[in-house]
Amino acid sequence: MARSKPFLLASVTLISLALGAVIGPVAGRWGWVGAIGFAVFAAIGACAAARELLTDFQIAVFIAGIAGYITLQLLLEAAPPRTATVAPPTPGRGVANRRKSLGVADAAGGGAALAAFTGREILGPAVDVEVQRKAVLWPPVEIDNAPNVEVGMNGFDIDGLSPLITPNKDFYRIDTALVVPQVDTADWSFSIKGMVDEPFELTFDELFAMATLEEVVTLACVSNEVGDNLVGNTSWQGVPLASLLERAGVQSGATHIVGRSVDNFTTGFPTQVTLDGRLAMVAIAMNGEPLPAAHGFPARLVVPGLYGYVSATKWLKEIELRTLENFDADWIPRGWSKRAPIKTQSRIDTRRNGRQIDRGSNAIGGVAWGGIRSIEKVEVRMTLKADGPPEPEWIEANLGEKLSPSTWRQWFVVWNAQPGNYRVEVRATDGEGATQTDVRQAPAHNGPTGHHSINVSVGDGEGLADPNALSDPREALKAARALWMIRHAELRYALQLALFLPARRAGFRRPRGARRHGSGRAVHGRASA
Amino acid sequence: MVAAGQYTGGPALEADQLAEYVIVDGLFDFIEEAIDGSAAALNITYDPSGYPAEAWIDYEVRLSDEERGFQIRTLSPV
Numbered sequence: 001m002a003r004s005k006p007f008l009l010a011s012v013t014l015i016s017l018a019l020g021a022v023i024g025p026v027a028g029r030w031g032w033v034g035a036i037g038f039a040v041f042a043a044i045g046a047c048a049a050a051r052e053l054l055t056d057f058q059i060a061v062f063i064a065g066i067a068g069y070i071t072l073q074l075l076l077e078a079a080p081p082r083t084a085t086v087a088p089p090t091p092g093r094g095v096a097n098r099r100k101s102l103g104v105a106d107a108a109g110g111g112a113a114l115a116a117f118t119g120r121e122i123l124g125p126a127v128d129v130e131v132q133r134k135a136v137l138w139p140p141v142e143i144d145n146a147p148n149v150e151v152g153m154n155g156f157d158i159d160g161l162s163p164l165i166t167p168n169k170d171f172y173r174i175d176t177a178l179v180v181p182q183v184d185t186a187d188w189s190f191s192i193k194g195m196v197d198e199p200f201e202l203t204f205d206e207l208f209a210m211a212t213l214e215e216v217v218t219l220a221c222v223s224n225e226v227g228d229n230l231v232g233n234t235s236w237q238g239v240p241l242a243s244l245l246e247r248a249g250v251q252s253g254a255t256h257i258v259g260r261s262v263d264n265f266t267t268g269f270p271t272q273v274t275l276d277g278r279l280a281m282v283a284i285a286m287n288g289e290p291l292p293a294a295h296g297f298p299a300r301l302v303v304p305g306l307y308g309y310v311s312a313t314k315w316l317k318e319i320e321l322r323t324l325e326n327f328d329a330d331w332i333p334r335g336w337s338k339r340a341p342i343k344t345q346s347r348i349d350t351r352r353n354g355r356q357i358d359r360g361s362n363a364i365g366g367v368a369w370g371g372i373r374s375i376e377k378v379e380v381r382m383t384l385k386a387d388g389p390p391e392p393e394w395i396e397a398n399l400g401e402k403l404s405p406s407t408w409r410q411w412f413v414v415w416n417a418q419p420g421n422y423r424v425e426v427r428a429t430d431g432e433g434a435t436q437t438d439v440r441q442a443p444a445h446n447g448p449t450g451h452h453s454i455n456v457s458v459g460d461g462e463g464l465a466d467p468n469a470l471s472d473p474r475e476a477l478k479a480a481r482a483l484w485m486i487r488h489a490e491l492r493y494a495l496q497l498a499l500f501l502p503a504r505r506a507g508f509r510r511p512r513g514a515r516r517h518g519s520g521r522a523v524h525g526r527a528s529a
Numbered sequence: 530m531v532a533a534g535q536y537t538g539g540p541a542l543e544a545d546q547l548a549e550y551v552i553v554d555g556l557f558d559f560i561e562e563a564i565d566g567s568a569a570a571l572n573i574t575y576d577p578s579g580y581p582a583e584a585w586i587d588y589e590v591r592l593s594d595e596e597r598g599f600q601i602r603t604l605s606p607v
Binding site for chain 2: 466467468473474476477479480481482483484485
């Protein structure tokens, strides 16, 4: 399900070339084979394009089919004869034919590239989503009970650790769209229909004016292998799904909420999950800005605690109430489960598998998530792989802030590592007291299970650097922060501080023995330490 | 932070000035801003635990009385 688009595109290209290599020589003998071949190609392309509602690809497919056939005929005419002739060949004619053939092939290739570029420019969407995003009056509405989240907040500042809030540019993207839909908000509307008493439709402006909910939610892809990164934590803003459903009046028996995108992709989840208090929404913003095009502009579904393939419809155009029995969303016929709560998972971020680290204090950290059950405990163990005790005790990790019940939490431990080869393993316990199973299960068909573990080799070098020994002030600050973070992050301190504002007027002298971190510019007229 | 003041008994700091230095992280930020702002000279001493024990920052060598600094006198868990 994940990361298959490059493979798909490469496969289509290679298969097309292979079929062309077969059809071409046969068409040299029987021209009608070439015609049929291109007709079949064009028909397949037209059928595929018929599913694409945002651009008028059918015309392009028709033109491409005709152009391809004409090109084939030109190439066949230019090609040297493949059969022996009774008359002796004219000197130089074969070479001329081959040159002509190559010339036609070059011209065809160049023409195809030009046509592809021109076609995309002409037939492609005329909408500039970035312009529309920037035109949105922001914020569109005051937020009720906004969480205490600053855009870009990082939580624990440990090298390699995922930030507490995932920036939009780093948020994973999994969808079936080969081309990101570019939705024109002037034509777009959102509707609720199906088994409801009063179906209704909202314009872009009407929907944005109702977006009073903000919640931090961790979304995860069901295809996210243990330890992988198809998961992200973001502050979403949108319209509470519960209020939309209440306005529509959900009929009894409507057990299935189906989200449908502008390109007709569907997801579906039980209506019941909207009644247990989780803050599902039709989201219009992430991290304080309108949804980026790749993440579903202008609107998408966000349902805490459910894997994306059953809930997170991007480029949303409608919600339809149905029954679980009479409708299967897109991934269900492929064997994936209809009910897909996010499983509890934990991941090690700060070290990579197979890397060597220095002995001494090392921060091992990562993130853990548990759907809407939150995370209450994370534990780590380091097993010496040779000549060590069979299995040490689990060490409880320091946990970061819990921004909402449905967000991931950062964790870290300080490991006084001694030389050797280790397996570092992590497990999490959710808010209901259930500890992550160590049984490995592949993502299909309802999400992966198992502990994330990495192998590390501890060398003889020293661990964290002494910041006072570093001449580069930026490196010194980084080392100091790392030291402070892993030794004192779990404590809050009261400071008694002397401030010097300004230093000279207050009689301050540069502290004796203080290491000087110069910026490279000379200091004149100052007493040096 | 439980107390702060001018090193030699100058006027008490305003609340918004105090707010800049409430926690150790704020002191790190203070130093980072100085580095990012290309301060002319920095003298920082870090405690073995990592926190900045003393700092003295000269932002512009041709100006006087714009230097800033701090010294942590006590630090205790709460």
